Amino acid sequence: MVSSKDVAKRAGVSQSTVSRVLNASNQVSKTNAEKVTKAMKELNYRPNAIARSLVSKQTKTLALISGPLHNPFFVETTTSIINYANEKGYKTNVFFENAGDNMAVYESVLSMQLDGIILSSIFMEDPIYEELKALNLPFVMFNRKHNKPGHFVEIDNRKAGKLAADHFLELGHKRIGFIGGPLYTSTFHGRCEGFIVKLKEHLSLDDALIHETDTSEKEIREAVLKMMGQKHKPTAIFAATDSIAILAIDVLKELGYDIPDDISICGMDNVRLARHHSFELTTIGQKTEQNLGRLGIEYLIDMLEGNIQEDTPVEVTLEPILYQRKTTCAI
Amino acid sequence: MVSSKDVAKRAGVSQSTVSRVLNASNQVSKTNAEKVTKAMKELNYRPNAIARSLVSKQTKTLALISGPLHNPFFVETTTSIINYANEKGYKTNVFFENAGDNMAVYESVLSMQLDGIILSSIFMEDPIYEELKALNLPFVMFNRKHNKPGHFVEIDNRKAGKLAADHFLELGHKRIGFIGGPLYTSTFHGRCEGFIVKLKEHLSLDDALIHETDTSEKEIREAVLKMMGQKHKPTAIFAATDSIAILAIDVLKELGYDIPDDISICGMDNVRLARHHSFELTTIGQKTEQNLGRLGIEYLIDMLEGNIQEDTPVEVTLEPILYQRKTTCAI
DNA sequence: TCGGGTTTTGAATACGTATTCAAAGTAACG
DNA sequence: CGTTACTTTGAATACGTATTCAAAACCCGA
Secondary structure: OOOHHHHHHHHOOOHHHHHHHHOOOOOOOHHHHHHHHHHHHHHOOOOOHHHHHHHHOOOOEEEEEEOOOOOHHHHHHHHHHHHHHHHOOOEEEEEEOOOOOOHHHHHHHHOOOOOEEEEOOOOOOOOHHHHHHHHOOOEEEEOOOOOOOOEEEEEOHHHHHHHHHHHHHHOOOOOEEEEEOOOOOHHHHHHHHHHHHHHHHHOOOOHHHEEEOOOOHHHHHHHHHHHHHOOOOOOEEEEOOHHHHHHHHHHHHHOOOOOOOOOEEEOOOOOHHHHOOOOOOEEEEEOOOOOHHHHHHHHHHHHHOOOOOOOOOOEEEEOEEEEOOOOOOOO | OOOHHHHHHHHOOOHHHHHHHHOOOOOOOHHHHHHHHHHHHHHOOOOOHHHHHHHHOOOOEEEEEEOOOOOHHHHHHHHHHHHHHHHOOOEEEEEEOOOOOOHHHHHHHHOOOOOEEEEOOOOOOOOHHHHHHHHOOOEEEEOOOOOOOOEEEEEOHHHHHHHHHHHHHHOOOOOEEEEEOOOOOHHHHHHHHHHHHHHHHHOOOOHHHEEEOOOOHHHHHHHHHHHHHOOOOOOEEEEOOHHHHHHHHHHHHHOOOOOOOOOEEEOOOOOHHHHOOOOOOEEEEEOOOOOHHHHHHHHHHHHHOOOOOOOOOOEEEEOEEEEOOOOOOOO
């Protein structure tokens, strides 16, 4: 490992001088600067980022704690986050939330030296909130949020649920199912609540059609099987994410249903795949092109760079709209 | 920031002793160990990973340089890699290859302090190879590989191309297209070559049906449009990845084609999505359940932990097999 | 109680960089 | 040439931990 000392020796200057040319401080004489640059090249010197961090207290590293990538929503946010962070000179350590036990992940994150955290994996009452606060690092939640105040970027989930309900009601559906969860996350909680509230304004609700699940293929599958196995089947389903909708469609097709002729289905998130001609999934999303991850990372980095005071809360709730495509139709 | 010195002071011992209880060396008296543990808790002490790394020369951090996540193949490998690395106590810094200019990414990677690198983004003649070698870190290539020797995990791409050709030939197809590229990557190079070699054994080849592209939606779209716009259209297409196949299907459906009645299509990688009832994509993959990313990261970590000598080359080439589903049929 | 051996301890140092501070050098000006 | 002001330099130190080494404490048998 070649260090700044080695460079210094070779260039015939002190280590301080080497450090100074590294940091582009223009207080080095031209001749010395050249000598140092030359020596660096000859030795193929690369500054040790670890040592730098130790003194600068900056790691230029962020942690992303994301939902799983088999959900296309997180494919898009992860891509945006990593690429934007990179553009701004930050590295991203990625972690995936772990259905059973997030503590291992959090333990790992908490013990790292980081400049900031962006996460989607928080629950409304998550005790991790306090620990994150205690770290005294900027952190922003995207998609989901915690009940306590903090920086977040979300979509108006309640309103989204209502939109879905409205859509189905307008199409004349009477038996409408819901699949999604867990409900202790702000996303599913809001979507479910808004959906149910709206339905109840016009129909009497059949509890057998409301399926709280997690996001695993297994549970979605089970929910669809149960729902369609009933004597009185639904004619429409609101899947609380596109990921769930796509899994549900897989099962429905396996069972021989035609969509939307036999059953309408509406997702949420407006992921790229929803537009594919093999799906043309009706869904709910925001108007803006930039996804929630991108918005979140922009705010986080703004905070790190001092463009936003950290004590002014970032609380962004986007307006949802319906993207009507071909998986829903009138009854 | 509470340091080991603070803990030492509070516990009434020296910093050395604190360090010793941290590293579970059992050469600390019980009474002192307890005092220190107590002080740590009271102060909510977390060891500074940066400082640790500076002396230990280990960062427990890996870099993953991956293809883009809109390719479902990389969704699966990225998930496997990150999760497995985490299990083994390694953090993963993720980078995505950048169509235009990978140098920014590499520059970032090369300047980090890392324990190892796993990457899919290398070209057969990529000059980055030498720089990676020079870092003197273990690195393994998965999916793609370089022409020069190094650790890699791949599938037999040439054989895969032949399999695809065989499949179409058996089904009686005569005009068979190819979409994929760039051909300076080992994957596309092998697949294309094997495919063409096999075809030529039985047919005269129409160059207008061989489309070298990159992996962008734009180019795939263009290739499909061009191919199907011809006077003599193909009756079958080998898309060199499932990702390309799925994009191609999108365009084909948009153009009104039924699959496989109007045109057969075969992908490669056997990604999860290929099994979806909205695709049921015929494709080529390996037999083993574990994906290439998972295999690669296992080898990498084995090397880091000394379970494999770094100088014994890891060169894994998996056997491809055809997964016949419903996007290909006899003509 | 003493001596030898073993365990436990803390002072000192190293890791590679940034930064402070005082000294040395240089330029400008009268 | 002397003075002042400014630029450039290197020695020393700090960052937070692990580790070495020698000293201290302890244990045990004689």
